[in-house]
Amino acid sequence: MSRLAVSACLAALLIASASPSAAQTTPRGPTTPDIGGFPDSPQIPAPTQATYPGVIKYEVDATDLDHRVISVRQTIPVASRSLTLLYPKYLPGNHADSGPIQLFAGLTITANGQRVEWRRDAVDPYAFHIDVPAGATEIVAEFQWLTQSDNANWRVVMTPSIVNMEWEKALLYPAGYRSTGITFAPSIKLPEGWQYGVALETTSFENGVATFAPVDLYTLVDSPMFAGAHYRRIDIDAAGDDVHLNIVADNAENLAPTDEQIGLYTNMVTQADRLFGSRHYDKYEFLLALTDQLGGIGLEHHRSSENTAGPNFFTSWNASAGNRALLPHEYTHSWNGKFMRPADELTANYNVPTENSLLWVYEGQTEYWGDVLSARAGLHTKTQALIGLADRAAFYQNQPGRQWRNLQDTNNHNLLGYRIPGQWPSWMRGTGDYYDEAALMWLDADTLIRELSRDRKSLDDFARSFFSPEGTNGSWTPQGYTFADVVAALNAVQPYDWATFLRTRLDAAGPDAVAPLDGLERGGYRLIYVEEPNADEKAMSSNWGSDFRYSLGFSLTGATLRIGAIQWGGPAFEAGIGAGWDLIAVGDRVATAEVLRNAVTAAKSGNAPIRLILRQGQRIRTVELNYTGGLRYPRLERIQGTRDRIGEIMTARSR
Template identity: 80%
Template sequence: MSRLAASACLAALLIASASPGAAQTSGPMTPNIGGFPDSPLIPPPINATYPGIIRYEVDATDLDRRIVSVRQTIPVTGRSLTLLYPKYLPGNHAATGPIHLLAGLTLTANGQRIDWRRDAVDPHAFHIDIPAGVSQIEAAFQWLTQSDNANWRVVMTPSMMNLQFEKALLYPAGYAATGITFAPSVRLPQGWQYGVAMETTSFENGLATFAPVSLYTLADSPMFAGQHYRRIDIDPTGEDVHLNIVADEAANLAPTAEQLGHYEAMVTQADRLFGSRHFDQYEFLLGLTNQMGGIGLEHHRSSENTHAPDYFTSWAKSAGSRALLPHEYAHSWNGKFMRPADELTANYNVPTENSLLWVYEGQTEYWGDVLAARSGLHSKDHALVILADRAAFYENQAGRQWRNLQDTNNHNLLGYRVPGQWPSWMRGTGDYYDEAALVWLDADTLIRERSNGRRSLDDFARTFFSPEGTDGSWTPRGYTFADVVAALNAVEPYDWATFLRSRLDAAGPEAEAPLDGIARGGYRLAYVEEPNAIEKAMHSNWGSDFRYSLGFALAGPTQRIVGIQWGGPLFEAGVGAGWELVAVGDRVATPEVLREAVTAAKSGEAPIRLILKNGQRIRTVDLNYTGGLRYPRLERVEGTPDRIGDILTARRR
């Protein structure tokens, strides 16, 4: 267990001997350098229950101005209080709480205004002196949601909203999230309906009132609401799993019986994989929209997801995105019920550590793809396309020369999913998803090989994410690296610690992508000059992708050059970010024209001439590349066991 997890695991492992009264006691004062009143230290969370219930009222009806108004009535004892705005948001693995969007904070007690002071070091904390005789205070403020996705994603549109409570609340410092009780209500536009995992006690005239819940449950129970809404039972064994759909247009609320059958099969296959459920109900929240910002975010009893408006009505076109819901569903077991101990923090202002994201996200990515195939959301051919793309990306990734996979687990703490100009060199967020998924394929195929097919990573999933006696339990549990190794050894004895560390810590010129699972699975990575129909359907932008030939891709109508491969032909020609492709030879540039030029250059008679533009600059670059077009594909190695095929096959029990 990490140093943080040892002191912050669900508050029970915090300062257990501290008394409840310590939560409201001011600590040592900071030096008064700026002439302002000194700020007390923010009290750390302890294992105690906050006295009283916080009434929490949300008004989400101001759609035109996209403003969410909040009023909280907070019981108080003592003469001081520190309120916190959530900073480390679950599932973000970083300090992403948008404090910049909180405005208008006004505190009152008995009708009189009370001053507050923002903490001098942490802007997410507000210190308050409580007047004598005051037993409760009211806090009113606004969450100023955004009109575009430039800085924060759009969460309110004229026809739907994604209400994330942790971005629109304050809570008392000094307590674990499980020890603070909220009584929530939400006022919605007239005629709207909603999906949420909390218990509704009443819903009248647009006002939804919910049973009191802990702050932990409130922050873990987002709402999707909208004018066009449909709730569908997709649980073949009961009525515990639902698909809640909100759409820009009512016509898009139209999944077919066959499509819903795939989602029912996903629920069945998850039951067979994990062997138990750690929830009373599960609500998929799915927005079909091109107006609200995209999202895929896990919660214990629900998930936030978006797809294109025509996701169901243009089913063939959506093939590349169908693993999203299986991924988020698998998170209910891996990441929510069982999660890395260093992410099991007491509240949302205790820093998170990310040492095991390669399990939390990487193995979930693996199971999301597997469940998509086992349920029929993806065919075997679809799944092989995903694997081929993943393998090719990491086979050609130069960044492994200096940065190992383990280090990318901390990428969010460097700046939440900050894009870079050189993704193949910088490495980042995607690696602890996708490269880690290759590591888990390696582990799965190795277990199958060593046990002659009698055991697999499925056995690990059943025992590790559903320990004996936990069926129906919601209480999260933390795991460590040693726990992962021990559970793998219980399935198949092997030196799993070395197996994992050698793949997590490898860096340098000799470090290779973890592709052994593909070979052991019965396939080889190859490159072809023309994608087949399924590959084109999975990647609608295939024609603009030259990463594995010329070392870049094209984007947008201006043919902007993106994704330059470190060490690729264009990189070696001295070209960086910011350029547009104007012409190829004497022809106006289009992806088709460039593809023709790459094919023609195979003869070696002339270089590929590119005319580039960057602002007022024009540049001509000759690329002496003769390798032709290259698109990845997995080819079957005849005479070897098709272990990947076995992994993707639906389980019968």
């Protein structure tokens, strides 16, 4: 079996669909008495290789902007007397059981014009059991997705001018089948005058109703839509007409990328071609919303991606540098995460649990390539790229959570509670680590390959061979990979004990565990701290003036100067400061970030501690910090006389 022969095609990879052991629910216990007139829930059928008979007609109405309600009507062919319908639970790209069934409402089922009662599964609330009436050949299911007006619990997907249609949050599908074995015929009604971007094939668009060619459930879920009153579609494919930037905006004046800005995204597509050497899609549609009303998102799909940026992303370009790596990151996922995917994330359907053991490749190496492509395309200058790298390195150099929790375990974070923020991020560790710390690990690997090969090989060679296996150009049937596959591919580029290299960095925890920063010095730079950021550093971080993480051990946010991001074991922590306090005074002066910065600088003399007056509700307290280390902001400093490998990594490829 070849290195990448985990699977030849999606049907073979979805091996869980072929055996009863892949059932997506907890096995039922002994039959219990019938309580309240409801029989015990039947077993939920496990997905099999069979194809669901017929085509499910799927009609969406997204015109109720006032109530922010999306209404759905599904006409489902039936061939048996019993049917279980599933609401998607494990959502692709979320790596967790995050399907928002709490927003699913109004389920009404009819057959031959008569109401049919349903009952929710007693163990799995994402499953609905139906006894189909004799003689019925189809049922009609109608329901609503109650989208939210704020981002408190779920992100906003409907605004007066934009709808982000994520089909998997507003559909039901038959249990017992693979997502590739169920065919949907989708359509959507949009507000009058709206346009849209989507990777589906439009067969008609009349009177506000867009109808699409029938697709399997897998492709439907992987093809979200951005629709809006203000819309523009731009070709960014220098090699053809297969990659487009679809922009929706709160206001028409924001649909104004310059030719130069468009050229940078065209460069990004070209540099990705040169990195990976092939394309695994028939077309690719970037979906970009310029908004402060829609909930923020950056979510990968095989032939598209969902992205948001501020309304002035293009019109205030110099202020948007921090968000420019988003599209390169999501585009990289077309190769890493969608075409080549961790084998344990290739589940049969959306109610089979996902496993996340390789997110440090799926997300971590994607984060690495997203930053590299940003620099190679010119979306970031080399200076900006180095500033971002310094910030990442400093965070992990100062992260105490590694004492108890290794990087490998953070891959489970989403399953512990989907991206729930904590009050002690430096101690808890979490989602960001399998992105950002893993990206540092891949820089370490890249520079090591370069050093060992005398700069004849690099991680580029890994990317081309691993994410674009020979003979797969143009194919977009997902293939799975394992840890052993990653190690074998690295060894094929440059022989080394890559298994130990990776496991050492993934599994290290304890007082002696350190961040994977060797790639910095091997790349020609060292991490230092300065007391005053330069103009470029200030431009890259709008909140630099309120960031005291590497001095006092916290940051300030909002008009109340709320203390947050408290460093576990830092000066503020040791003085007994926890989350939720507002800074109201520094010494005898009303608090501002500038006043606090001046106090930190003055305290270097050691003549007096830094005195903070804090408020939390009705409580007032005074805290003295005996800190004399001055302000500390991270920077990468060039090591003279060494090879600038990081600079070479960021340099655009000519072929």
